[in-house]
Amino acid sequence: MTQRISKNKRFWMMNPVWQFFKYLWLSLKGMLIVAGGHGSTRSKDYQKSH
Template structure:
């Protein structure tokens, strides 16, 4: 086993308080990417 994720990184990944804010941030960011619209690719501008 190779420890590729440091203890500090792991603490940040699993800390419920930090992750709560991350959850809010991710929810908004994902919403922007996904609900940000979609369309065609063939229109000649």
């Protein structure tokens, strides 16, 4: 085993108070990215040529 996550980092990763705010932030950011819309990638020129 190689310790790759420091004890300090792990403390914050598992701290319920800090993680509660992370949870709110992640929920909001995830929602904005996913519900932020989707659409076409094809230009009118592409559509004409295909």
